[in-house]
Amino acid sequence: MSNNNNNKERKIVRILGYGQYVVDDNVMHEINTVDNKIVKLLESGENNDSVRAEFERHLKVLNIIVEEKGNAIESKEIVQSDVVIPGQDITLEEARKLFKGEGIIKDSDYL
């Protein structure tokens, strides 16, 4: 990515299903922290209500960080993302499938 005037690196983040944002590198640290918490939940394999609630909470935080600290990229911009995060409406099951690299993204003929 190109550097801005402060020489701080900026990253492009896509929220699956909701478009792209530009965020500063320090925001990436926040994203990574929450991301790690989500990974732990996904790896735990547990399915109970408290795991589900915790997953939803982290997911919400993750989305809010990007939406509020990032700048939405204009619709017509064509740019590759550095990072892709799941949208807020993804379920724990869907997230697990995606994490394992299966499901949802089918070998579709969309491309």
Added chain:
Amino acid sequence: MSFSNRLVNLIKQKVNKVLDNHEDPNEALDYSAVKQAELIQRLRRDIVEVVASKKRLEMQKSRILENINKLDEQAKAAVKAGRDDLARLALERKNANLNQIKELDTQIMAIQNEQNKLENAEKRLSAKVEEFKSRKEIIKAKYSSAEAQVRIKENITGISEEMSDIGMSMSRAEEKTEAMQSKAMAMDEMIESGALVDYTNNKDQIQVELEKTETKSQVEDELAKLKSSIA
């Protein structure tokens, strides 16, 4: 590996396939443009479908609301007639209907969310497709240069990422709409079978009982009148 890196890799794998399939960059640009047009068509069809599903749910909701009003009236009439048993029955049915409304509201909200997502996706993709078209012509004019090669890759990668994301949203929306349609059918059957209220007959069980009660009291009244006139 972090979740976000995994997701970006999943999408990159898909996108790279597109680039790998075309040695001629010009061809890759044209191929992508064709796929973009196809995807937009499909996306618009999906939106129509989602809207139709939502309308169907809303119609069911208004049927059930009518039902609730009717049951309320029946409960009142039953209490007036001193038939608490019938009033109870009407109120029980009303409760079942209220639960259905709750479920329908959740479904309507979920499908509205899908609709919003797809409509926004359509806006994003349309804007990108337009931009891609104009960039494509510019790049094509000098596609043999190394710089043009880089630009081609960037543009195809960027727009393919969007397309891959939209493809996912569409698959999810399609799955959800299908699930909702079968649920809606099941609910239609419930309504038709009279589990929620008897729509098939104009007069349902409660109504018939209420009318019987009414007839009975009319007969009693007349009998009383008759008796008093004779006495």
